[in-house]
Amino acid sequence: MPELPEVECLRRSLAPHLAGRRIVGVTVRDGRLREPVREAALAALLPARVAAVERRAKVLLVRLASGAALLVHLGMSGRLLVEPASAPWRPHDRLRLHLEGGDRLVYHDPRRFGRVVALAPGEGHPLLAGLGPEPLGEGFGGAHLARAARGRRRPVKPFLMDGRVVAGVGNIYACEACFAAGIHPAAPAGRLSAARWERLAAALRAVLAESIAAGGTTLRDFADAEGRGGLYQLRTRVYGREGEPCVACGRPIRRLTQSGRSTFYCPRCQRW
DNA sequence: AGGCAAACCTGTAAGC
DNA sequence: TGCTTACAGGTTTGCC
Incomplete structure (x- = not known):
């Protein structure tokens, strides 16, 4: 959650x-x-x-x-x-x-x-050891991602979910950030240009900030200290939306499995 | 070394 | 209705 x-x-x-x-x-x-x-x-x-x-x-x-x-x-x-x-x-x-x-x-x-x-x-x-930078803090940006990705063949979505690369990004926001940046989730991390890393870093920050403003995502379990759920699940562009039309191009959102986790993406808007 | 599948445990929803 | 299967936001382990 x-x-x-x-x-x-x-x-x-x-x-x-x-x-x-x-x-x-x-x-x-x-x-x-x-x-x-x-x-x-x-x-x-x-x-x-x-x-x-x-x-x-x-x-x-x-x-x-x-x-x-x-x-x-x-x-x-x-x-x-x-x-x-x-x-x-x-x-x-x-x-x-x-x-x-x-x-x-x-x-x-x-x-x-x-x-x-x-x-x-x-x-x-151990949960606090070896963590990458906070994505909403100093020291995070396209240059950091590009440096961390050098020589890596790992697909970009699981790369973003690696806490040693950037802290706190899980399945929902990795999917949403890739969509917002127009990057295919299976693209090898080591092959992205500096400009695309900048786009992805900015997209990730924007998606995280938008979710915090909406109170987070409540798929089932999440609630804050007062028991209130969040509303970001109503605003996701791709996560959990397999078969629904893409908000940008209308093509159906697809799902694939990466490292055992569901990935949602638009096959037209997100390119290698 | 890097990357992946499976495991941890329980609940829910979908399919038959 | 009831049983079975698949799947779920995270992290760790072990295997290739």
Whole structure:
């Protein structure tokens, strides 16, 4: 579910609830996530005041005043919701973080692909290691993509989804960026011109910014801290639209499989 | 080294 | 209606 725009929308909706507030306890109901939840390690960080709510790639980081942090990755179906202390456990609620004043944060994840990890001050995590630049930040652009692609035969869409190349881009936005730039998703990365990399970098930034403004994409599971879904699924040009007419030329959108993932594209507007 | 398929787990939708 | 199959936003592992 959650690529960069979804995690950014979660971060923004969570920050007003958490900034400056104290987390006073944790209750793990079912810690069998992608990485087993270590309840004792989480409890050892608490109570603690939240210093900041940050995002890197698809990872949410709740920075604590002590210098420790809570790392949350939503996997495919995770949610992190603010709820009143009176709310009952629902199916697939995995753990609760208790906030001073009574509310709580509940981590909910049907597929269990997510993670909630306690990070000691200065401690890293494999999800944060070796990441490329943030596509909406400094240090990202066509020149960076061109450099990273030099000599690579990998198709451009899976190339964009490689977090070591650029952080936070998943299947939906890789498809949408290729369409917006007029680049065929199967074109070998190492063969694109500098001008086309510039177009692709600009298209990626535009697509991500548009999705954040729309509250992200909610295909099924995604919701922000208030439980609100996003609307970008109504604005995708190719993702999930196999057989529908292309918004630019009217030809039917096609689907192909790359690295085991569905790719949607327009065979006329997107060229090698 | 680079790139791919499969695996992790569960729910839903489509097909028969 | 009920069973079976395919597929889903991410990441890691292991194989070629």
